[in-house]
Amino acid sequence: MNFGIAIHGGAGTILRSSMTEEKEQQYTAALQEALNTGYSILQKGGSSLDAVEAAIISLEDCPLFNAGKGAVFNNKGVHEMDASIMNGKDLSAGAVSLIKNVKNPISLCRTVMEKSEHVFLCGEGAEEFAQKMNLQFENDEYFNDAFRHEQWMKAKEADGSFLDHNVQTQSDKKFGTVGAVALDLNGNLAAGTSTGGMTNKKFGRVGDSPIIGAGTYANNKTCAISCTGHGELFIRSVVAYDISALMEYKNLSLHEACEEVVMKKLVSIGGEGGVIAIDKNGNIELPFNSEGMYRAMKSSKGNELIAIYK
Ligand code: ASP
Secondary structure (H helix, E strand, O other): OOOEEEEEEEEEOOOHHHOOHHHHHHHHHHHHHHHHHHHHHHHOOOOHHHHHHHHHHHHHOOOOOOOHHHOOOOOOOOOOEEEEEEEOOOOEEEEEEEEOOEOOHHHHHHHHHHHOOOOEEEHHHHHHHHHHOOOOEOOHHHHOOHHHHHHHHHHHHOOOOOOHHHHHHHHOOEEOOEEEEEEOOOOOEEEEEEEOOOOOOOOOOOOOOOOEOOOEEEOOOOEEEEEEEOHHHHHHOOHHHHHHHHHHHHOOOHHHHHHHHHHHHHHHOOOOEEEEEEEOOOOEEOOEOOOEEEEEEEEOOOOEEEEEEO
């Protein structure tokens, strides 16, 4: 039986020319650590859900990525996070949106999936549930990163005549969401995604990351998918489920389904970004239509990759 894991740390205009060697090393090391964390769980016979959660926690705890500790500032200067997780074995799922101060949103998703009768909890209610379930909270200081603050100031400055996502895409076309997908030794698939959303977002804006079928999907019959990119377009294209559906109903391979959705369907409506994908046989695809995507994968077939640019 094959097993494997893939992770991402966001897609966008990530150019070699605008990256320092030091930054590149930091990103590579952070991806390597998250990858190893997840892979070693799978190697020991652990579940794909455990591997996905652990890999995402590692990325959420790293300030380089727009999730958990590194979550961006919204228009009010606070960090509102979205996340989701899905178990391909029984199609159970957990998702949260617009939550504040929860250290690891992905663990809250898993708690929603396993300890509540619901799938999707939002805002204060989700935080109340997290408190009741004894999840770890952190104060605002923990999330207040100097670089993110500077990004927010720039986005605010450019505000006025643009919609939020246009402000973001004009000034800094980077989507630093994190995600993981895995196949374990028992043939179970799982997927998870976690994000701070878009810098300077307003009005309770929610992207694709916490939406099952848009930003995250897993089904043992087909594949596990986690997305990163311009959330509005990913919601409209129902990206994650669409890839699975093309495999289930049209018998497309993982590669063909990813090409269809990421390189054709999304491109045709201007949806910039990418996905990480693994199928029930352990094949891995990491397609993106942007300049770059922080990505890494490792499988029992002996393949390993850590990459940033095209
Ligand atoms: N998809 C995320 C969102 O729209 C952003 C990202 O991928 O970084 O909220």
